[in-house]
Amino acid sequence: MISNELQLEPWRARLRAHGRVQIPGFLQEEAAERLHQCLRDEVPWEIAQRTGAELPPGLPREAAPGSEDDARLLQAATARARDGFEFYFDRYRMIDARREGRDPQLVLHAVVDFLNSPEFIAFARQLTGDAEIRMTSAIAVRYRHGHFLRSHSDHASDEDRAFAYVVNLSHGWRPDWGGLLHFLDPTESRVIDTFTPLWNSLSLFRVPQPHEVSLVAPWADCPRYSITGWLRRG
Template sequence: MDSISLNSIDIAFANAQYQRGNRIRISHFLSDDSARELKALVDTIPYYHQACFYDGQAQLIPPKKFSELDLKARQEFIKKIYVQAADATGFWYGRYQPEGAGALIYDQIKSWLESSVILDFVRAVTGHENLSKVTTQITCFKPGDFLTRHNDVVPVENRKVAYVLNLPNQWHPDWGGLLQFYTEHGQPLEAWSPEYNSFGLFDVSHPHSVTSVSQFSPQNRITISGWFHSD
């Protein structure tokens, strides 16, 4: 990951954009070679656990465990997930669980995000000078996957800024998987398509969702996302 480099970005301009709405999406974030290298690394991930909200708690289900359920049990499980989603509660998507030799992928990406290059960049753009820690997750939204409206405020974790680095190729907005922002009263405000090699930053207090990926989407929505925390 030492070879991953950013394109030239006007920090002052980016800071001004962020301050207008406490959010910014930067296109062409990484150099072309770096974007290809990072995507190739993530593409080696063999499988994702299923992240969901079920029976009142967040769960992360290994794919083998879910596949061992009989067809009726799987159908009932997913039906309950969708019933909850209709009441604006829950999520259903793939999340990489670092384990075994594959954990090196996660460690490399997390170390890069915690490097002075990235931390200094995010501090300068957002104005949060005391950012010191990064939480990282690699996610895969397949057709039908979603994340309902919420914010990312967790006071005990000192989350300040959420981020998302998009890796899908030539994503079409009709395929869904949009990062949708809302007003405090739930009115749609702005939506970001997961444009390849774009990097989004937004204040954790922003209500947002990831709209359901369309059943006709020809690819999955692969992203690296998480939060920058203060001391």
């Protein structure tokens, strides 16, 4: 699945020096196209928003993407975001679906198996220099107009996350469409680096590290698709 033309050492050195790297041409082109097709046409998406967020009276916590309730939930999340951490996007929880045997026709199940295969774990250890990586978590993500992820560091007390990754699977994404992965200084007051979600690229960065995904503009020509998660030590 990974491109046979990938030269690892330059990216390994950049990751070691900067704590983050974006690698173009990460997957074999045929594999990237098949995953894009799956994300675009086949995935039964659900809405992701902050657990425990207070909702306006009468508004359900779950809604079908594109419905009136979805629009109202997004409006509520946007209002809450003025006061602190929030996010709103579509997701498909790949690990849970694989474990529970849901949607067996989806090629995403093969991706979960690949990301946790001995071959990929060995690749991850070689790229990062972290010999303690043991597993890979994964969710599919779709950002539509108005979707966002406010600043956070990916630290989790119940998981040993070593690196976060994003496999970008949208064709022709333009920077002025939003959906940019911004890295922030420790005070979260200044952008110090930005990754545009370039087609078939791998964004990889050490955890913890303050970052955000900027709001997707209403003029974006397509959704922002990706497979994302963490390389974990346990």
